[in-house]
Amino acid sequence: MSKINAIIFSGLMGLMICMLQGCGVSYSLSGGSIPENLKTYSVAFFENISPIVNPNLSQNFTEGLKERIRTQSRLSQVNQDGDATFEGVITNYAITAAAVESNTDMAALNRLTITVKVTYKNIKDPTGESDFEESFTQFKEYRGDFTSQETNLAQEIVKMLTEDVFNKAFNNW
Numbered sequence: 001m002s003k004i005n006a007i008i009f010s011g012l013m014g015l016m017i018c019m020l021q022g023c024g025v026s027y028s029l030s031g032g033s034i035p036e037n038l039k040t041y042s043v044a045f046f047e048n049i050s051p052i053v054n055p056n057l058s059q060n061f062t063e064g065l066k067e068r069i070r071t072q073s074r075l076s077q078v079n080q081d082g083d084a085t086f087e088g089v090i091t092n093y094a095i096t097a098a099a100v101e102s103n104t105d106m107a108a109l110n111r112l113t114i115t116v117k118v119t120y121k122n123i124k125d126p127t128g129e130s131d132f133e134e135s136f137t138q139f140k141e142y143r144g145d146f147t148s149q150e151t152n153l154a155q156e157i158v159k160m161l162t163e164d165v166f167n168k169a170f171n172n173w
Helices: 002-022 057-072 150-170
Strands: 025-027 033-035 040-043 084-100 107-122 132-142
Touching: 040 057, 057 084, 057 150, 084 132, 084 150, 107 150, 132 150
Parallel strands: 040 084
Antiparallel strands: 025 033, 084 107, 107 132
């Protein structure tokens, strides 16, 4: 019985290796299944067009997306005309009440919400099937004074948003 299991295991492993090599996709434990023919990426500056403007958000999101791709893929960053291109705008930066105290009209819990609209193009995909234009929204809830927490809240949301964009572009999520 042991010899049969070893033969089956060896056969399955061989089959799996052949399948992985034959599909033309690069696999990485740190993130993404990126087509072999993609070598470079570029990220255009994400302008903040939301009604409320955080002066650092455009720069932080743009640089955050560049860093996520740089650290979680094998792609090389170029200033423009990459094989994979990301561009877009920040469309929403809003503070809303998430929960109200029962005996007052004051918010007991608030929420910072950020939305980015992203256009992704893979110029190496002639079908355009991997291209997308999509809005991504994330939020963080907080208590107390917003101004003392704004920087940390925005940084946490930017991390979540860049993860969402990366996954959509390279993991088909």
